[in-house]
Amino acid sequence: DVKVTQSSRYLVKRTGEKVFLECVQDMDHENMFWYRQDPGLGLRLIYFSYDVKMKEKGDIPEGYSVSREKKERFSLILESASTNQTSMYLCASSSRNRPTNEKLFFGSGTQLSVL
Amino acid sequence: AQRVTQPEKLLSVFKGAPVELKCNYSYSGSPELFWYVQYSRQRLQLLLRHISRESIKGFTADLNKGETSFHLKKPFAQEEDSAMYYCALSIYTDKLIFGTGTRLQVFP
Numbered sequence: 001d002v003k004v005t006q007s008s009r010y011l012v013k014r015t016g017e018k019v020f021l022e023c024v025q026d027m028d029h030e031n032m033f034w035y036r037q038d039p040g041l042g043l044r045l046i047y048f049s050y051d052v053k054m055k056e057k058g059d060i061p062e063g064y065s066v067s068r069e070k071k072e073r074f075s076l077i078l079e080s081a082s083t084n085q086t087s088m089y090l091c092a093s094s095s096r097n098r099p100t101n102e103k104l105f106f107g108s109g110t111q112l113s114v115l
Numbered sequence: 116a117q118r119v120t121q122p123e124k125l126l127s128v129f130k131g132a133p134v135e136l137k138c139n140y141s142y143s144g145s146p147e148l149f150w151y152v153q154y155s156r157q158r159l160q161l162l163l164r165h166i167s168r169e170s171i172k173g174f175t176a177d178l179n180k181g182e183t184s185f186h187l188k189k190p191f192a193q194e195e196d197s198a199m200y201y202c203a204l205s206i207y208t209d210k211l212i213f214g215t216g217t218r219l220q221v222f223p
Contacts (some may be wrong), residue, residue: 038213103161
């Protein structure tokens with residue numbers, strides 16, 4: 001079974017801190033995604049990556065960056081955390097051989113609180 | 116612009132009642148539509164996709180291109196159906212746009 005693992009379930013940071021959210025998948029998937037999940041707003045795509053060293057902006061990339069140095073790992077970086085980035089962050093992956101429009105596998109999420 | 120609209124934030128029904136979770140989309144191309152579900156303390160997972168025309172856990176969804184809708188239906192709700200449901204639209208093969216979600220509460 002596909003495993004998408006997010007390193008932290010809960011994270012509390014202070015305004016202005018640099019924050020790293022890590023995501024690892026074990027199924028050799030090419031595509032990886034970062035969403036944030038907010039009540040009443042649903043899931044919004046922040047960044048995604050089709051391959052190592054590649055990245056594409058999603059719908060709400062402002063205030064975020066990403067890193068994909070290895071195929072299995074996709075990191076979300078908040079350069080200077082702000083209170084409006086308090087949210088649940090979901091990582092997801094999919095195989096190029098089985099396109100995203102068939103199945104997207106999600107991690108358990110990281111609930112980030114910025115104080 | 117591409118958009119997925121789920122007009123109900125919360126839908127409450129009693130066990131055994133029919134359920135319909137509404138989803139409307141806007142997209143000028145040929146849509147691929149999905150329903151994802153998130154049970155309490157579990158990760159988000161695929162429930163069904165229109166292309167398969169399948170029934171999962173008693174749920175079905177029919178794509179109506181004329182009304183640009185993809186409503187999720189179940190004739191008899193069960194308590195274990197209580198969850199957060201998201202409708203999603205695939206605009207390219209690699210991206211999904213999600214709606215705002217509907218929380219379904221099924222009371223005993």
